Amino acid sequence: MGLTRRAVALAALVVALVLAGCGGEATSTSNGGETSWTNPAHVPFPGPGDVVEVTDWVSGGAEATQVSGKRILYRSTDVENRPIVVSGTVFVPSGQAPEGGWPILAIGHGSTGINVDCAPSLTPDLYGLLRLVRNYLRAGMAVTFADYSGLGTPSGPHPYLDPYAAARTMIDSVRAIRHVFPSMSSTWATYGISQGGAASWAADELAVDYAPELRLVGAVAQVPSTDKTPMVDLAAAGTLTLEQQGILQWLEESLARRHADFDLNNYRQGGLAERWTDLSGCGRSNARERALRQISASEFAPSSPAAAERLRTLLQSTALPRTRLSAPLYVLYGGADRFNAPEWITAGIRKACELGGPITITYSPGAGHGNVDTSGIARYLADRVAGVPVRDDCRR
Structure with missing residues (x-):
């Protein structure tokens, strides 16, 4: 049986x-909900799961x-x-x-x-x-x-x-x-x-x-x-697609939050830094959507070969x-x-x-x-x- x-x-x-049918990836409207649990440091950990x-x-x-x-x-x-x-x-x-x-x-x-x-x-x-x-x-x-x-x-x-x-x-x-x-x-x-x-x-x-x-x-x-390591050369050449620009921005902000020595100013040209906070929002953020329409691929160029290599190494890992x-x-x-x-x-x-x-x-x-x-x-x-x-x- x-x-x-x-x-x-x-x-x-x-x-x-x-x-x-099997659905694809989500696109945008507004977020909902909030987290209610804020104290992981005080929880014992018997085992994963x-x-x-x-x-x-x-x-x-x-x-x-x-x-x-x-x-x-x-x-x-x-x-x-x-x-x-x-x-x-x-x-x-x-x-x-x-x-x-x-x-x-x-x-x-x-x-x-x-x-x-x-x-x-x-x-x-x-x-x-x-x-x-x-x-x-x-x-x-x-x-x-x-x-x-x-x-x-x-x-x-x-x-x-x-x-x-x-x-x-x-x-x-x-x-x-x-x-x-x-x-x-x-x-x-x-x-x-x-x-x-x-x-x-x-x-x-x-x-x-x-x-x-x-x-x-x-x-x-x-x-x-x-x-994602090929994105480094695309950024240097100013040839990232709009979609890749959004992905690279999230990547670089995530890296900066986890690596104190990762200086975002080495990867933000022109007016990119001014829109960085909005770009760091969730995927359904209207502010992020607006900011993505106001940036260009050339603004993601690393400031030096050393900066490019640092990013490449982190992505390769x-x-x-x-x-x-x-x-x-x-x-x-x-x-x-x-x-x-x-x-x-x-x-x-x-x-x-x-x-x-x-x-x-x-x-x-x-x-x-x-x-x-x-x-x-x-x-x-x-x-x-x-x-x-x-x-x-x-x-x-």
Whole structure:
């Protein structure tokens, strides 16, 4: 009977997600919500994934379409293995769990900002990804949605586009949901978009050593932010796209908050410094949107070769990949992406294949950051949970 329930759940996963589609990254309106927990230093840390606080979370919208879950504060670690408390939301499907418990999907969100109040759990729609959560719940998967460190709790400055930092919070969200709901399996997968795509990829690398008690069956990295070091040369040449200008500004502000010797004045030309505070707002900030329309690529030029090299070194320290994968990886990207140039992702895939796959690839030549072909994600995840052999494009 357990196998029958599992088969039904997997079939539902494919049908529900193919019909509804997998959403892209969120765009802008106003923020909502505030953090209520402000004292991580006084919390003991028995282990990553342990839950500190649980509160009800209900989405916005009409009552018939609302999604209910729990907002949690849970323990994790930063990239230096120091204990932190982070936040996120967790959801469980309705009905009876299959034998062995609900399989878990850890969703990694795209860029929302670098401030505490930029956390998806503080918005009524999870920064535009609520439909994605709803679809997976209907298909029979429990869902975790980590905010990432520095978003949602004062756990230190948000390490923007450090995929290994975000990956730890995603893995620990899987541990945490198993404390909150008793009907969870140890089987899990991860699916991320943009910033979350890189975090999903990094989680695949980390899982075998960081969380050996869990069984990762697959990871999906949609338009992942793999390596940002090429942006240094683009900044020096004044050829950053508008989208890359916004990303680089968040990156540099995040680096300055974490590295006392990183002097922002080495990276701000013209009137950029005057708009810096507005640019540092959350992704749904109207002030940030206005400021982005008032800057130019030439204003991001490093002041000297030494300044350029300092930035390049810091960005290289967080680049993907580093080591072989723990489970199969599915990478989706487009040839017209103005955030992540396709050649950056191609280089990351090539290196990951050398380190050890398997990797399945969907490349959409004419697609940008938000409209890649996602039609294969549902089947891919269902097959990973079911144990179906994977297509390894590293060998093709």
